[in-house]
Amino acid sequence: MIKIIAGGKKNSGWALEACTEYEKRLHKPYILEWKFMEEEKLARYLAEWPFSTREFVICCDERGKNISSHEYSELISRAFANNREIIILIGGAYGFSDEVREKADFIWSFSKLVFPHVLARVIVAEQTYRAAQITMGGPYHHG
Numbered sequence: 001m002i003k004i005i006a007g008g009k010k011n012s013g014w015a016l017e018a019c020t021e022y023e024k025r026l027h028k029p030y031i032l033e034w035k036f037m038e039e040e041k042l043a044r045y046l047a048e049w050p051f052s053t054r055e056f057v058i059c060c061d062e063r064g065k066n067i068s069s070h071e072y073s074e075l076i077s078r079a080f081a082n083n084r085e086i087i088i089l090i091g092g093a094y095g096f097s098d099e100v101r102e103k104a105d106f107i108w109s110f111s112k113l114v115f116p117h118v119l120a121r122v123i124v125a126e127q128t129y130r131a132a133q134i135t136m137g138g139p140y141h142h143g
Contacts, residue, residue: 007092064107
């Protein structure tokens with residue numbers, strides 16, 4: 001299972017529809033579990049959260065490393081192989097503190113472009129589905 005903690009309100013409309021479509025296609029261990037928090041509450045939660053070695057925390061942030069879909073697939077496959085709980089953090093409009101970025105195991109930038117957090121949720125859902133297909137040799141990913 002991959003836990004996603006996202007800042008802002010729960011998806012609605014097109015974003016919920018897109019995320020749901022990718023989630024329907026996923027199978028263990030790539031199941032997504034979402035937790036939504038208002039931005040201020042998320043900042044407090046992460047400031048107090050004792051990042052554990054049992055967790056592999058990926059922080060989605062524009063200042064992170066830009067990786068390919070294959071690299072993302074390998075990243076989460078290694079975490080699963082090491083029996084680590086995967087947690088993906090998607091910030092709200094103001095992103096994350098330096099402290100949170102320093103505690104994360106990996107800082108993931110989707111692009112040099114900045115995306116709204118709702119679109120970031122769709123990107124995470126789609127890339128997780130793509131990663132599962134890459135790992136299983138499915139037809140979705142070409143290349």
